[in-house]
Amino acid sequence: MAAKKHPEPSDRRLRGAWLWLVRIGFALLALMALGLFAAGVPVELSRLRGNILALEIRADEAGHLLLYPQTGGLAEDAGIQPGDVLVSVDGQPVPAGTTPAGAWKLLDGGEGETVTLGVARQADGPARRVVLLRPAAYEKALARMNLSPGFMAGYMTAFHILFVAGFTLVAALVFWRKSDDWMAAGLALTLVMFVVRSAPEMYFADDVYPWLRVPVAATGLLGVVLPVWLLYLFPNGKFAPRWTLWPALAATLWYAAFFLPAAVNPIRLPPVVIFLMAMAFYGIGVGAQIYRYRRVSTLTERQQTKWAVLGFAGALVISYLLLIPLNRLPVFELTASGLIWSMLLNRPLYYLGLLLVPVTLAVSMLRRGLWDVDVVINRAAVYTLLLGLLGLIWTAGTALLDEILGSFLEARSQTLSVALSGVGSATLFLPLKKRIETWINARFYPDRVDFEAALVELRPDVVDGIALPDLYHALVTTVPALLQCRHAAVFEYEAGSPRVKELCNLAAKSARLELKKELADSLRCGKVLHRPADDRFPVIVPLFVPRGRTCDLLGLLALGARAGGRGFSRDHLSGLAALGARAGTAIHIIELNEKKEIALRKRARA
Known part of the structure; x- marks a missing residue:
């Protein structure tokens, strides 16, 4: 069946002259910003060499x-x-x-x-x-460290270039894939303007070329204003609530005033006033996002918001919170050597964390793997809590063992205490991980799918006493109910062609399944087919018997779209792949049992 491409909302599609105007405008503005950055790179290198x-x-x-x-x-x-x-x-x-x-x-x-x-x-x-x-x-x-100012200048500038290049490549990907969506085009332009404005190189371009002052000011203004508008409009391009249009316009006028002559420039105001104004604009935007998520957003838009929040949270943890304890290490103290080590080690970590923001925003806007975000958040929560608890156990265990060993030994052995505490913490890793996963899934993911617990028909002690039609019926009713699929079908796979065996909320005439050779080959290898653009069966699960590197394909479980516009995550697909292997093995056992019964009947008649 031919796959259909899901269109963007009609009020976001650009056509005709507007489409080409946006494309040309994006190209010109992006080239202007990147040109300013490139013009400032030699000046930045010279500055870092001579004035640290x-x-x-x-x-x-x-x-x-x-x-x-x-x-x-x-x-x-x-x-x-x-x-x-x-x-x-x-x-x-x-x-x-x-x-x-x-x-x-x-x-x-x-x-x-x-x-x-x-x-x-x-x-x-x-x-x-x-x-x-x-x-x-x-x-x-x-x-003393056998380094030169030139090396440090090149090292720092190289990370600035990689930082700008990372944001720009993500922006180019978003614009290339969805240039006809004005919200995606706005996101791409925001990423370019923000990263160039954040890089110090841009501000040195007009020192060498005074005629670039107007482009530098325009890039700086766009780099400040566009992120505010993105916060107020993301992800569907509409203000929610509608009155948030006025704070967005006020923020634009406020930041534009910073580029006016000194007599009316707010830069002369007390720093606390400037800070409070910025917090007001961004605070209203965050509040609007919370309101949008709870009252307005569809399920798909909520997944987009989750990806964006995940990126900002990851950047906050890596680029800021993680650096707080690192900067307290003796190697990073406020000395010349500490500054050099900070530049060599902390700056790369800082830029790496910030690159999470454009990547997650791109995933959100391109809608690829939207439904994987819950799995990512789940894993992050599990391992963050697990590592935190193990760290506390290790620290407390080391201190306790140090005191105990000190009472028996003449001299305390901190190395022995650290080693013994580490072994104990490692022993607790797996049981503690299982308990944390169970607690988090029960408290925050009550709808998490567990195929093994739900399908008792696949248990070894039950398979021997179940008929094949009953197993097909269990598959075609239980799995769609767990995943909230609109319809489903089970096919028997013989001689290279599928044949309908059981249906759920689907007419027999609509249960046709045509597979091309490459798709059939993937199913024979035990791979779940995920085709989000297919309206009838976006997911096809092979029911197979694993035999080393090959598989015996016995049937197919075809699932319809999920209710409410939900998608299938990688966690769902991996669970379905394991289900397909267990169900295929159960089918094989039932078929062997039926053959044995037939053989026994023939012998009894003879």
């Missing part, structure tokens, strides 16, 4: 020293804001008339690897402390 702090010091007309951190640099990470006034260095006030060059000498002239700056938003305002690394200490630490 990424800090510029200027003197105003009154003689005050103003600090301007560059995006993505150590000075910005330390908390210095553009326009901060340098008040003191290592607790000593900055002498009047100090030039920017003299300020750099003060930063490098003291003892120790770090310098404490006193900075204020205004010259006569309250000062706050900021701790920075001395540039000279960084260069000495590189020399």
Whole structure:
């Protein structure tokens, strides 16, 4: 049967001139943003080689020293804001008339690897402390590790390039597959603009080419505004509730104001006000997503939302929460060597976590494997809780064994305590995993399918006493009920052609099943066919007897679409594959028993 492609909602389809306008617009904007990033790469390399702090010091007309951190640099990470006034260095006030060059000498002239700056938003305002690394200490630490500033600059820039390339490739895939869907096209453009805006290289392009200031400002604005609109519109392209259109428009005007002249630019407002405004816009968006998920979204749209939340949660855990305990390790302390190790080890982990966001958004928008998200969340919850409990057991066991062994031995053996506690934790892995899985499935996944428990007809002690029609009836009624399929059919497979044996909610005329040679070959290998675009039988399960590398195909279980637009996850398909092997073996046993009975009857008659 010919497969039909599921169309996008009609109000999201682009046709004719609008389609080509969106395609051309996306290409031009994406090329502009990536061109700005490429233009800034040489400038970023030069900056990292010569100014590790990424800090510029200027003197105003009154003689005050103003600090301007560059995006993505150590000075910005330390908390210095553009326009901060340098008040003191290592607790000593900055002498009047100090030039920017003299300020750099003060930063490098003291003892120790770090310098404490006193900075204020205004010259006569309250000062706050900021701790920075001395540039000279960084260069000495590189020399001790046989590294050079050029190597570190290339290493950091390479990860920036890979970060941008990862987002861009995912965006290109989404746009290539669904350029006629304006929501998918908007997502693709958002990914490109966001990643280029997040990379520090873009902001250095207009330093070398002043005529690029307008494109840089436009890219920066789109990189901030488009994620807000995506939050308010995802996944179906409609505002829910409708009044959220106004906060989205307000956010656009608010962020656009940051690109206006200094007299009306909100950048002069207190940082807490800017932070609260951003939290308000994003908070309303998150609230709208919760409302949409609970009141508006269809089952398919809920799966899309789950994938998006999974990506953001994974990025939060890997790129932020995981780095908190790592940064507390002695190797990453605030020293020159700690900074270098942080750049070498933590930055790759940070960018790797962020790449989860475009990948999960692409899966959500392309609707491939939507129904696998529940399995992924289930596995993540099981193993997170399992590893957490084992870690606590191992830590407590190590401390307890250390105390016990210390009372019997003259000297405590921490290595022995660690080893014994590790062996005990490893022994608890499988039983603890089973208990956690049972608890999570019972509490959060009450509808989880267990074919083995539901189909008692497949138990070894039952198969010997059941007739083949009864087994077919059990398959065609129990499995669709578990998966909430609209209809199902069982076929007997003989001489390369299927023949109907049992039907459920399906007329005999509609139970035709035509299989091409390649599909039949896959079924003979024991593989479940999953064809989401097939309206009649999206899933066909082979009922087979496994015989090493080959299989004896005895029948087919064809399942219709699930109710409510649900799909089949990989967990469902793997369970159905195991069911097919057990059911095929049961059919084979029943057929052997029937042959034995026939032979016995013939002997009795003779």
